[in-house]
Each structure stands twice: as structure tokens, then as C-alpha cells.
Amino acid sequence: MSNTISAAQNWKRNQQKLAPWLFLAPGMLMFLIYVLVPIFQSIWISFHDWDGLGAKEWIGLQNYVELMDDDTFYVSLHNNVLWLVLYLLSIPAGLAVALFLNQTVTGIRLYKSLFFFPFVISQVVVGLMFTWFYAPNFGLFSQSIEWLTGTQVAVLADERYVTYAIIVAGLWPQTAYCMILYLTGLNNINTEQVEAARMDGAKGFKLLWYIILPQLAPATFIAMVVTVIGSLRSFDLVSIMTAGGPYGSSQVLSYFMYEQALSEYGFRMGYGAAIAVVLFLIMMVFISLFIVRMLSQERNA
Incomplete structure (x- = not known):
């Protein structure tokens, strides 16, 4: 008791x-x-030769040594850097759309629904839509190029353009996601600060840069982290639109990992895990930099 x-x-x-x-x-x-x-577990598996079913064979760093000599790895890494750099365009694009939609005018709800639409549809659907959009003979993009230049361009079959074409497809829903984050942030803006700045003569770009953007810092941080992660783990669109082709020119690390671990290449789980570990470390570097910068800015503030 x-x-x-x-x-x-x-x-x-x-x-x-x-x-x-x-x-x-x-x-x-x-x-x-x-x-x-x-x-x-992935780190542990990366030190083994394993087909996913039988016994694991310890091989140490051999998977990583092989990875450093694999040309496909460097193609995938280069494409991931392109994804990372160009995917960041979705952040200012999302901010611009959010500023446009953050108004009280007739029909703004319809515009919001149209801009929100890409976010709610599947990446598979996005990939199929843009595959048809780029398709020779009947795709709108191909028809437009033929009308302007007299010749068609099969961008998904051209090693020079295929990665950029897939990134454009990915930017469409990612811009919608950033737009949602910024619309939420704009709803929490301190209107008194905005009115005070306007009374002091601030307007246009100065008002945006010195008053509005600092208050949108949390939304910008989330958009940055999500966009970086999305660019580095880009898989769906590559799989649907090109399957890494033509001739492996549109490979990214996540699809390269899938090919090695789970496809006809022989179920090389250890080698696929090594690719996953490298991709994880790259993500951690960028995310850690963003977190350190955000904490330093908060301390300075």
C-alpha cells in the first residue's frame, strides 16, 4: 500500500x-x-558481398574501391549535382507563385487550386505526362520545337538534354510544394511590421528583402532541406521517363543503387548498400550545413 x-x-x-x-x-x-x-544495417551490409538471400561474405572496403573505379558512379554523381543545383530553382519559383497567390482578388481560389494541383498527383503521373509532352511526332514540346526550328528534338533520347528534361519535370511539383510552404509562412507575417515599413517609404524589392523574407526564414529552411533531399533521392521520374537511359546518361545515385541491388545485375546488395551509404553521407553534409547556418543566424539575431 x-x-x-x-x-x-x-x-x-x-x-x-x-x-x-x-x-x-x-x-x-x-x-x-x-x-x-x-x-x-545498410552500412554493415556495404562491407559484404551478398545477394540478399544467401550467406554474407565479408569483403571490407572492396565495394567502395570498386565504386571509385565505376564510370557509372561518376555519371550518376554528376547528374545528382545537376539535380541539386537546378532543383533549388523551385524555391524562388515557389516564393514568386506564393506572393502572386497571396492576394485578395476575384478568382484567386481557382488559381490556388491550379497551382496546387501538381503537388497532389503522383510522381509516376508527372513522369508519364512529361514523357508524352516530350514525345516526338505528337508531343507538344516536340511540335513547338519543330514549328520554331523546322526539326524535331527527341530530348529523352539525347544524352545532352535528357537530364535537364527530367529535372524540368521534377521542378513542376516541387515548385508547388515550396509554394505551399511560403503561403503558410505569408499567413503568419507580422502585418504591423509591413505597415510600419510602408509608412517609412519601403516598397517593392526592399520591402520583400528586409521585412518579408526574414520572417519567412523558417519556411525557407524547410523548403531548402526538402528540396535538397528530393534532388538527391530522385528516382521516380528517372525510372518512369528513361530508366537511366539513353546509355546510362540520365543515371542518378538512387536509380544506380536500385539497378545494382534489385534488378537484373545479380542482386548485389552489398554494392547497392555502398551506393546508398555514399548518397546518405552527401545528404548529411548538405543538411548539416543548413542546420549550422540556421543556428548561427538565430544566435546572431
């Missing part, structure tokens, strides 16, 4: 300290099981 009373007293005394951890426990447990454990 006394033990029950003491336990109840301890709970009342430490309730505020323990309650947050009890609420966080399920999420932390799922994060441990479905995120942290697979990360360490």
Missing part, C-alpha cells in the same frame, strides 16, 4: 518532466526501428 502511495506521489512530483517523454516515446521508438537501425 505504501509503495503504491509513494509511486503516486513520485508521479505527481515529476509529472511535468515525464509527460513529454511519454508522448515522445512512440515516435522515438518508430524512428529508432525504421530509420536508425536500417541506416546502420
Whole structure:
């Protein structure tokens, strides 16, 4: 009886300290099981030669040594850098669209629905739509090029243009996602600061740069992180639109990993895991830089 009373007293005394951890426990447990454990398992598998079914054979760093001599790896890495650089265009594009839609004019809800539409459809559907858009003979893009120049261009079959064509397809839904983030941020803007700045003569670009953008910093940070992760793990569009072709010129690290680990290349799980580890490290570098910069800006503020 006394033990029950003491336990109840301890709970009342430490309730505020323990309650947050009890609420966080399920999420932390799922994060441990479905995120942290697979990360360490992938690292462990990358040191083995394994087909996914039989016994693992320890080979140390051999998978990484082979990766450094693989030309396809460097093509994939180059394409991922292109994805990363060009995908960041979705952030200013999303901001521009959000500023346009953040108005009270007739029909603005219709415009919001049209701009929101790319975000809710599947990447597979986006890939199919842009495959038809680029298709020779009947695609709108190909027909437009033929009308302007007199010749058709099959961009998805041209090693020079194929990666850029896929990135453009990816920018469409990613811009919509950034737009949603910025629209949410614009709804939380301090209107008193905006009005005070206007009374002091600030308008146009100065008002945007010095008053509005600083208040949108949290939305910009989330958009940056999500966009970087999306660019580095780009898989769906590459798989649907080109399957890494022509001649492997549109390969990215995530699709290269899939090909090596789960396709006709012989189920090289260890080699695929090594590619996954390299991709994970690249993501961690960029995300860590963003987090450090955000924390330093908050300290300075």
C-alpha cells in the first residue's frame, strides 16, 4: 500500500518532466526501428558481398574501391549535382507563385487550386505526362520545337538534354510544394511590421528583402532541406521517363543503387548498400550545413 502511495506521489512530483517523454516515446521508438537501425544495417551490409538471400561474405572496403573505379558512379554523381543545383530553382519559383497567390482578388481560389494541383498527383503521373509532352511526332514540346526550328528534338533520347528534361519535370511539383510552404509562412507575417515599413517609404524589392523574407526564414529552411533531399533521392521520374537511359546518361545515385541491388545485375546488395551509404553521407553534409547556418543566424539575431 505504501509503495503504491509513494509511486503516486513520485508521479505527481515529476509529472511535468515525464509527460513529454511519454508522448515522445512512440515516435522515438518508430524512428529508432525504421530509420536508425536500417541506416546502420545498410552500412554493415556495404562491407559484404551478398545477394540478399544467401550467406554474407565479408569483403571490407572492396565495394567502395570498386565504386571509385565505376564510370557509372561518376555519371550518376554528376547528374545528382545537376539535380541539386537546378532543383533549388523551385524555391524562388515557389516564393514568386506564393506572393502572386497571396492576394485578395476575384478568382484567386481557382488559381490556388491550379497551382496546387501538381503537388497532389503522383510522381509516376508527372513522369508519364512529361514523357508524352516530350514525345516526338505528337508531343507538344516536340511540335513547338519543330514549328520554331523546322526539326524535331527527341530530348529523352539525347544524352545532352535528357537530364535537364527530367529535372524540368521534377521542378513542376516541387515548385508547388515550396509554394505551399511560403503561403503558410505569408499567413503568419507580422502585418504591423509591413505597415510600419510602408509608412517609412519601403516598397517593392526592399520591402520583400528586409521585412518579408526574414520572417519567412523558417519556411525557407524547410523548403531548402526538402528540396535538397528530393534532388538527391530522385528516382521516380528517372525510372518512369528513361530508366537511366539513353546509355546510362540520365543515371542518378538512387536509380544506380536500385539497378545494382534489385534488378537484373545479380542482386548485389552489398554494392547497392555502398551506393546508398555514399548518397546518405552527401545528404548529411548538405543538411548539416543548413542546420549550422540556421543556428548561427538565430544566435546572431
